[in-house]
Amino acid sequence: MSDTRPADPALTAPGEHMDALREAAGAWVWDEPAGRLYADARFANFCGLDPEEARRGLPTSDFFAGVIPEDRLRVRIALAGILRGSETFSKTYRVRGAGGVVRWVSASGITERDLSGALQRFTGVLVDITEQKRIEEQLRIAQTAGGVGTFEHTYGFGTAEVSAQFCRLLGLQPTDALPVRTINTLVEAGDPLIIRSLGEEGALPYSEMRIRRADDGAERWLARRGERRPDSVSGGERFIGVIYDITPAKLAEAELRELARTLEDRVAERTRERDRVWNRARDLIMVLSPGRQYLAINPAWGAILGYEQDELLGRAHGILLHPDDEAGRGDILERLGRGEAVEDLDLRVRAKDGAYHWINWTFIPEDGFIYGIGRDVTERKQLEDQLRQSQKMEAVGQLTGGLAHDFNNMLTGIMGGLDMARRRIAQGRSEEAESFLETATQAAERAAALTHRLLAFSRRQTLDSQPVEANVLVSSMEDMLRRTLGEQVSLGLALQADIWPTRTDPNQLESAILNLAINARDAMPAGGQLTIETANVRVDWQTKVGNEEIEPGEYVMIAVSDTGLGMAPDVLAKVFDPFFTTKPIGQGTGLGLSMVYGFVRQTGGRVGVYSEPGVGTTVKLYLPRLRGEREAVESDARHGATPRGAGESVLLVEDDPQVRVLVRTVLEELGYRATEAVDSRQALAILDTAGPLNLLITDVGLPGMNGRQLAEIARARRPDLPVLFMTGYAAGAAERSAFLMPGMQMISKPFALETLAKVLRETLGGSH
Structure with missing residues (x-):
């Protein structure tokens, strides 16, 4: 067959790129009459074939041997077109070569036919484009770091809440809300709508659509991502999503398709696109070597952090991290080592002038390298800190206001009682001083109780922790609770057998249960049912109890439930706030539930509150299980005369x-x-x-x-x-x-x- 096979194209390619073709391309000749495939060593290495056998000729069926199964069908279909009359062949697909290495290749070929139109030869080249594919993926990641517009739409409403960037992407004046009809009218006919119509099922998938901008009529490509969430206000559902401009990517795709006819143009365009994104991106882009050293950084590092490329190349990635963030770096690298992408990660990075910038990072591992894209969010972090400080000062103001009010009342009782007692004694009416001294004593006891509640709320009270049996403690309180609740409220106990022990301060736990029972009684002015329940609870993963996050573990749960008035969501959200109360003036300090919350958190537990207006309220205390020997709760019932000393x-x-x-x-x-x-x-x-x-x-x-x-x-x-x-x-x-x-x-x-x-x-x- 030597007289019919053309010379190896990779060896005879003219022009200045001959060396590049030798490295990147492999050639084949398909002899249709003989049913044989001839290929050079480069082609054989790409496709996992024996180079010597490929040179001597193989059955044409071996053409598919190296194509990975996922791509094989479409390659067969394209080759079938060649055999049935097509003149040219152009496909990109993946092959598995020697050692199991997978590469992306671009195959291009032409046919030779005799005068009758019968296929004689099918010749072509196979070009390794693995690096191009990697660069294209890098380009896609970089483009998603551009401007993003957000929207939120609740089913049943004709408008959507939007961001200013959302409006700018559509060519509209920035506003907080837009009619859904206005938004979707800008989408070209036949393309997916930005906001889907009412009643469609499923989450918002990734979609691309063309729009005609409202201001200049320019056609732009947008991409949309989002997800469906339940809406707690309307009871329906809402879509939360983002859109961003992908016109450059679409134009680049079109350009790449147009330039795919020649290898030289494709390489040149790929380089230009990569450099354009790399040099003009406003976000930090970096490449880390397998040893986690800086391999490349884009010019944005100089604009944002002041570093030039030669100042960082070869240096370890962790040298710029804030010491407090360095501790979590090992976990990040471990995840990346497993091939997991790490997204939306805020880390502090030291600039050349010594200042730290908050950078929101996305890290993507590929082929041992790590590609990172970071956006400077320092200003956002500063605004968040200012908001937290404002909220903190508001809470301090509320707390000090409540303290001043209650303590001034109590000090009035103390000072007034003592002053009146002093006056009565000076007037010789000592027998009348006793009642005023009693008033002062009661006010002082109230002040002491208030201080105790504040320490409990702030988790600073002194606890006498010991093993406690919840069932024994609740049972011992039954008589006291019945007397406290009165005749209109029925008390029921639902105590689980074999309850686990817990370690806590029994006196404080009794006080917490009594506080909850009194609150429940006050919420049932016409009477009702109060139920105290105990149960063993095992939490297998982090979850929520009410508004509280609870860690995995084993807990003793004590629940106090009533059939009272219940609480609206806005009241429920503030139920643990100090000095917040729904009771009339003079009938409560607003520290009862705050004290319960602080005490349970100090013991390592959590509190969950569930309430519905007109149905009732349930407060659940979750106390960590105590592993070890059970001990019964002891009660001290010793009474008698005041013990005295003997001259010690x-x-x-x-x-x-x-x-x-x-x-x-x-x-x-x-x-x-x-x-x-x-x-x-x-x-x-x-x-x-x-x-x-x-x-x-x-x-x-x-x-x-x-x-x-x-x-x-x-x-x-x-x-x-x-x-x-x-x-x-x-x-x-x-x-x-x-x-x-x-x-x-x-x-x-x-x-x-x-x-x-x-x-x-x-x-x-x-x-x-």
Whole structure:
């Protein structure tokens, strides 16, 4: 067949691109009368054939051997056209060559026929265009980083909410809303509508459409993406989507198709398009090597961050990241290593002048390389920070306003009661002073309760956590709850058997349940049903309970449900806000649910609230399961006369002079001998010089060395010395079990004389 086969085109190609053709092209000759296929070594390598056998000739059926199955049918159809009379052949498809490597190739061929029209030879070249395909994909990614217009449309409405960029893409004046008819009228007949008509099913698929701009009549290509979401307001559904201009891509596609006739033009056009996008893009574009070093960066890096290409090439990608963002880099690289794209990722990148810019990145791995596109969103981040600060200050204003109102009322009761008592005593009417002292005491107790609720809300209260059986605790409250609810409200308990134990402060949990029960009672003015339920709950993945996210794990759930008035969505959204209440003035501080929320969050749990007007409300407390031995909840029902001392020696350390004088007076009245110190330094001097001491009483929040540190030193010098801590609030003492050692007790300010007397005897007696 040597006299009929033409010379290898790759070896005889004229012109200055001969060397390139040798590297990129493989040639074949199809001898139809002989049914043989002849090809050069390059073609054989592309298609996974033996080069020597290809040179000597193979059955024509072997032409399809290297074509991957997904592309084989359309190649067969094209070749069938050649055999039936077509003059030229031009196809792009994928082949699997030696070693299983997949390449994109472009095949072009022509036919030779005899005078009767019968096919004699079919010759052509196979060109490797894998790199071109990669560049085309890079071009597509870069173009999607351009301007994007957003829209939102709810079914049943004739208008859609749109962004200013959306209007500009359509050639309309920027506005917040547009009629759907106006939007869709701009779409060319036969193309998909931008906003689909009412009643069509499914999410918004990716679609491309031509529009005629409203301002200049220019035809542009737009792409649309979006998805369907339920609409909580109308009960229907809404579409949220984006559009962006893909005219350059469409024009580039048309140009590429036009220039596909010759290899030289295709290479030149590919280079021009790549350089145009690379050089003119306003977003950061980079290529990372398999070793995660900068391989290439586009000129936008200089405009935005001040770096020239030679300043970064070869350097590790992580050198510019903010230290706080560096920790998550390993996870990002691991995902990219698995072939996953990473999108919508905000990272801080250091500019050449040392300032950090927030960049929103998209990373796409391909063939070991990583392609990244980043948009500077620093201004957006600054606006978000300003919004958060504004919201924070609004919350602080609401909190301080509520505090000022309630505390001023209570201080009025305290100061007024004491002033009136002083006047009655001065007038010799001492018997009338008792009622005013009682008024002052009640106001002071209300102030203490308010402070306690604030600490609970802010998750700063001191907790005495211990293993708790929810069923035992709820059952022990049944009688008290029935008396609290009254005759009009029925109480039902639905307690799951074999409930898991949890670790929490039983007194605070009782208070939380009682708070919820009182709220439920007030929501049922005409009576109703209150149900308290317990259950074991296993959460397998992160989910929502009410408006709260709950992590995977095992929880003990305590639910309090009523059949009362329920809450509207706007009320439900603010139910945990401090000082928010729907009760009449004077009938609630608005801190009840805030306290419950803060307490449960401090124990590591979550709170979910579900309510519907006219149906009722359910509040669910999720407390983490305790793994380990079950312990029953103990109740302290000891009552009796105020315990007194027997002359024991007590060292009192308190920096507030008024509190110090008051506590010393109480100690002496209870029968103890007290020595005072104003701080830890003075207390240590007394510890070194004083005789036997039976008890150390110290405030936690002392200036300089705090009370806990003082206790450590005192114990080192006097190992058996009992310690009683007093605390109004101390961040390190929020968890009693972690703060206290054997022989130590804690009492929260303010406290009554009877409470102090009881704790003193417990501490001196060694109980804890």
